[in-house]
Amino acid sequence: MTSNDIPAYMAHVGTAARAAATRMAAAPTAAKNAALRALARRLREAVEALQAANALDLAAARAAGLAEPMVDRLKLTPAAIETVAEGCEQIAAMPDPIGEITGVKRRPSGISVGQMRVPLGVFGMIYESRPNVTIEAASLAIKSGNACVLRGGSEALQSNLALWQLVQAALLDAGLPAEGVQLVETTDRAAVGRLIAMPEYVDVIIPRGGKGLIERIAAEARVPVIKHLDGNCHVYVDAEVDLALALTVTDNAKTQKYSPCNAAESLLVHRAQAAAFLPRIGECFAAKGVEMRCCPDSKALLAGVPGARLVDATEADWATEYLAPIISIKVIDSLDEAIAHVNRHGSHHTDAILTTNHASAMRFLREVDSASVMVNASTRFADGFEYGLGAEIGISTDKFHARGPVGLEGLTSMKWIVLGQGEVRT
Amino acid sequence: MTSNDIPAYMAHVGTAARAAATRMAAAPTAAKNAALRALARRLREAVEALQAANALDLAAARAAGLAEPMVDRLKLTPAAIETVAEGCEQIAAMPDPIGEITGVKRRPSGISVGQMRVPLGVFGMIYESRPNVTIEAASLAIKSGNACVLRGGSEALQSNLALWQLVQAALLDAGLPAEGVQLVETTDRAAVGRLIAMPEYVDVIIPRGGKGLIERIAAEARVPVIKHLDGNCHVYVDAEVDLALALTVTDNAKTQKYSPCNAAESLLVHRAQAAAFLPRIGECFAAKGVEMRCCPDSKALLAGVPGARLVDATEADWATEYLAPIISIKVIDSLDEAIAHVNRHGSHHTDAILTTNHASAMRFLREVDSASVMVNASTRFADGFEYGLGAEIGISTDKFHARGPVGLEGLTSMKWIVLGQGEVRT
Structure with missing residues (x-):
């Protein structure tokens, strides 16, 4: 009918x-x-x-x-x-x-209480x-x-x-x-x-x-x-990091595919690694034609990279999901600043820290308020099949009921x- | 300020x-x-x-x-x-x-995936x-x-x-x-x-x-x-039942307190037990001044109870939360009819079956679409402290996120x- x-x-x-x-x-x-x-x-x-x-x-x-x-x-x-x-x-x-029963426990009153899916x-x-x-x-x-x-x-x-x-x-x-x-x-x-x-x-x-x-x-x-709105995903390169790993993962998160919601849109680099890391990832991005929207500090460090397309980042760039060969880049001074930046400008979708420091990894995992938080892995893994769900009906960026x-x-x-x-x- | x-x-x-x-x-x-x-x-x-x-x-x-x-x-x-x-x-x-980590599993890609509360x-x-x-x-x-x-x-x-x-x-x-x-x-x-x-x-x-x-x-x-709207809770007395247990639990569910949302508002009795059960629970209700809003069959069986306040139930009674010394009563012909009645007229809060039959208990548990479903226990147990939650900020009658x-x-x-x-x- x-x-x-x-x-x-x-x-x-x-x-x-x-x-x-x-x-x-x-x-x-x-x-x-x-x-x-x-x-x-x-x-x-x-x-x-x-x-x-x-x-x-x-x-x-x-x-x-x-x-x-x-x-x-x-x-x-x-x-x-x-x-x-x-x-x-x-x-x-x-x-x-369906029908899964969990957590059945006897109560002092004599009843047994549990939950059924x-x-x-x-x-x-x-x-x-x-x-x-x-x-x-x-x-x-x-x-x-x-x-x-x-x-x-x-x-x-x-x-x-x-x-x-x-x-x-x-x-x-x-x-x-x-x-x-x-x-x-x-x-x-x-x-x-x-x-x-x-x-x-x-x-x-x-x-x-x-x-x-x-x-x-x-x-x-x-x-x-x-519902799923933006995927403004971050990669944060910590003060202590395996630079080869950071290059591989950052490259994959940004360039393996530009259109998925779990592709990285923003790169944060701790000042302690900026001089070592940015020119190398800049060469990789330049070779692939990825435009870099930079804070002043990162622009200065990337200025010598041949063929790099460098643009001054505006405030709006920190909150933008490009879904394109563009990435925003910011040098930051501490883990606290990185976490605060992600929570303020991100879209609570997927964010990754690249670090060798256990305490940094655990704080980032706990304090970044996103549906998926990762340590030393590409944001591109945020996916029902990669997580072992067998299937995926969507990705939620809300906190209520189902996340990610x-x-x-x-x-x-x-x-x-x-x-x-x-x-x-x- | x-x-x-x-x-x-x-x-x-x-x-x-x-x-x-x-x-x-x-x-x-x-x-x-x-x-x-x-x-x-x-x-x-x-x-x-x-x-x-x-x-x-x-x-x-x-x-x-x-x-x-x-x-x-x-x-x-x-x-x-x-x-x-x-x-x-x-x-x-x-x-x-907070911080509880569960279900971390290694995936074929090499990443480990889990969840954090x-x-x-x-x-x-x-x-x-x-x-x-x-x-x-x-x-x-x-x-x-x-x-x-x-x-x-x-x-x-x-x-x-x-x-x-x-x-x-x-x-x-x-x-x-x-x-x-x-x-x-x-x-x-x-x-x-x-x-x-x-x-x-x-x-x-x-x-x-x-x-x-x-x-x-x-x-x-x-x-x-x-949110929590109505608590139109049912007690269903099955075809096979311990009558003494049914009397005790039904009485408690209705009369221990009239105002809580988990008090029973409707009593369904299988025809096989109606003649044995209804006059006895009717005496109990009559003694406590509980008005009975009856289907024709239950009214006939309760007619001989001294002092019983019997009223013909209207269609609206099946969906009413009285929060008062009033209960609706219906004789039904099968477990299927009981489940369908609860799902149609109930408020998805708390409903109980009283039965000695295992298959009936399991079907009621699985098929009644309520936040709390009980076997051989008073609906009055639907409560955060009784469930062992330590505290309760509310009772949800929705299905999304948190139930009960x-x-x-x-x-x-x-x-x-x-x-x-x-x-x-x-």
Whole structure:
């Protein structure tokens, strides 16, 4: 059912999702895993049909004059389909998070008290372009015992509809409700406005996309949002450091890829290492065409590097996520100043200290208020797969509920359980 | 500083809290415990001064014609002061939740990934009348490494100011920032509107009070809210049950106290036990003057109980939190119906099954979507102290972040930590 009456249509979708959520929550582990394996099989069998649906989206995108990089992100190649199919099998092979009971302890009253992991209920996911997100979100919903309502980009509608049909068939294969995964079938933007304001049907919203979209959703949502805004990640080179390690890690954090949110955007160097370190990393950046936005001290130390593109940093640079071959650089005088700078100008995403000093490492770990804090490792590791979560539905830069890469556990909560033998309160 | 310019005043309070939060987060365990013990000592030394301040509030309340039960809740007796002082010492004796590192595992890339427990930052607490909440909130903030901004009821302002002075002095005794605990010194209601809409200064709001207050705060807040609305708690007497246990527990859940949110408001009885159980619990309720709002089947079975006050239940009764000597009663036909009824009409607070059947107990535990789910125990146990949390800042009926009784851990979050030896992403 689609309809021009968006509130009625979304209420229909929400009602179905809420009803399915009860069955998804109670689903046996074997049924959930069977659905995931059926989905993998159906994806592989449907490569041609999926490409046909995808071709419609690609043709429409090109006709609409979409830039070729955007068209690329829309593509469902056989390799991309195989990757999501393998993802479903990997999630099937993971332990079921639901029903886990922890910390049961006897109390003086005689009752035993512990906690049980349960699904959140229904999550809404709002995303753009890449249709493989449809399968990633659906497979995480199935394994975590949640129902979900998916709203993909209008440019990927035909691809998403084709993928969704496979998801529904796979749910039915395993005796689970097809309504466990809903796809919003209209491209009307009013549907998003409804989706984020139906606490009676949807428990949490997970937006993926540009900062403008996410800020708008966070401002207007009437349910909790697991959101990711900037990734203004720092690398701090401490007073005591292995310079070779610092060069390798700083280079990787900045230049391995420029577009991910976990790429470094700002480099802080302790004054004790600045003269030794900055010219060497400057040569590396110059060779790769990375523009350096410098404080006066770092600019002076980098001035002799051949081919270096040096720019005076403004105050705004310290808070900027470039997602480009640009990095801000600042010489600092102490660990305290480094921690204060990161906490003030950073985006609480991912920050790393490079040091050989144990006390510095432990203070940075404890005092930097970010979702991921690292010692002697590239910020590029901030990722659900690298952390061993098996999958990732998003990265949260909030402190409430889930922080950093959000996998299956982020889609669950812990309820209290009490086991008694007739105890009463006196 | 207080001011007629509420936005400026609240920004001043928020800025001070945010700055103090960094120092509170990094505070050594010994300093936090020293502050708590100093607070206990200062409370005991100040019994007379506190009673003098409290007398001003009591006089004003009586002059304003406040009802005597409300005046009672305002009272800071020597016994009440001793209780909060002991609470501070108990919290000092608890393990420090901050800095706990869990789940560190080596990944194939060579990095080790785990999680570290950290404070949320700054919480805002909005509460009414009882001034001892000021000390409870302050002591939980100190131990959990958070800063907090407290907004008590205007009727308790003099008492709260006197208590707050002791808190600030105790923080300074231990070398911690006095601004770690802020009290809003104005009774202007506009201050509440600002407090809940300053995400730059306040990370989470915890309201305690009437349902109207909490609904208004939840609707208007621009930060997450740990909130508690209704406590429409159920007791379900299963088809297989120890009748003596069922009588004792049902009686306690309903009648031990009528006003707490964890008191039972609805009794579901399986048809197989209805004829045996209902007349006996009906006698108990009749003896205590508890009105019974009945479905037709339960009314018929209770009709012969001398002195029973029987009323036909309406649909609204199934969803009502009475907080009074009233209970709704329904005969149901199956465990499925009981679970569905609780999930549909309940408030996701606390619900109990009374049964001797293991499969029924496990299904109820797993499928009832409430913050606390119990087997063979009184719903009255849903409480932070009874659960062993050592203290309770509130009870959450939401599913996001913290569920049920919220203690120290509910005021923290887990950040990711990565320990490397120079690893880079390839």
